[in-house]
Amino acid sequence: MIGIYLSAKNDAEGFRIPVNPPELPFKNSADGEEFTVAETGTVNVPKPMKLKEFSFSSYFPAAETHYAETQFVEPKKYIEQIEKWMAEETVIRFIYVGGSFSINEQVTIESFDGKDQFGTADVDYTISFKKSVPYGFKKMEIVKKKVVDVKSVDKKPVEQVVKKEAPRENPKPVPQTYSLVKGDSLWKVAQKYTGNGANYKALQSLNGIKDSDLRRLPVGLKVKIPPEWTAKK
Numbered sequence: 001m002i003g004i005y006l007s008a009k010n011d012a013e014g015f016r017i018p019v020n021p022p023e024l025p026f027k028n029s030a031d032g033e034e035f036t037v038a039e040t041g042t043v044n045v046p047k048p049m050k051l052k053e054f055s056f057s058s059y060f061p062a063a064e065t066h067y068a069e070t071q072f073v074e075p076k077k078y079i080e081q082i083e084k085w086m087a088e089e090t091v092i093r094f095i096y097v098g099g100s101f102s103i104n105e106q107v108t109i110e111s112f113d114g115k116d117q118f119g120t121a122d123v124d125y126t127i128s129f130k131k132s133v134p135y136g137f138k139k140m141e142i143v144k145k146k147v148v149d150v151k152s153v154d155k156k157p158v159e160q161v162v163k164k165e166a167p168r169e170n171p172k173p174v175p176q177t178y179s180l181v182k183g184d185s186l187w188k189v190a191q192k193y194t195g196n197g198a199n200y201k202a203l204q205s206l207n208g209i210k211d212s213d214l215r216r217l218p219v220g221l222k223v224k225i226p227p228e229w230t231a232k233k
Contacts, residue, residue, distance in 0.1 A: 020069060062074075110128045
């Protein structure tokens, strides 16, 4: 079953999109630059890939409907949560499962446009995301070190500036692993770590497990656990 999930703060905040969009376009592009060279013409100089972008359009139903994938929630609750993430510049997790491909990325919300449907009170919207890549700047401290001239104790100490690099940030966390025992399933593992077995899709995506293999996972198989499941809150 196709599902789109948005969450933040180790799943303390988030929701599933109630009505799946008819399509999920995504964009990968490079940042190549064109130059004109004499006797050759226009040439393109390849550069690194830009950040991946996602966007889709759907609606928040104003009443219970059989089209919804979730229990009814008022449209304003979804809108308030999205606007809160945007105002706080929150990095959220975007998960898409059940289609011909899967997405499990940290993203930021780049735009959110909504409008009321007259006569139904449903809220149409278009939302777009951009992949977020963690980064950090090296901090440099300047430490003044006194150097004494031993040739003459009468001379004033000479100050020497020494550059001291601050400690580097912690490396990217390495996922923990869990060995399956008899009777285990990805649903049970997700329930064990998150308290919600429905999160098994994130586990499936991280380990590259096909839907056809879910019912025949071997005992002893080591599966990687998403770092956010084991991070201290």
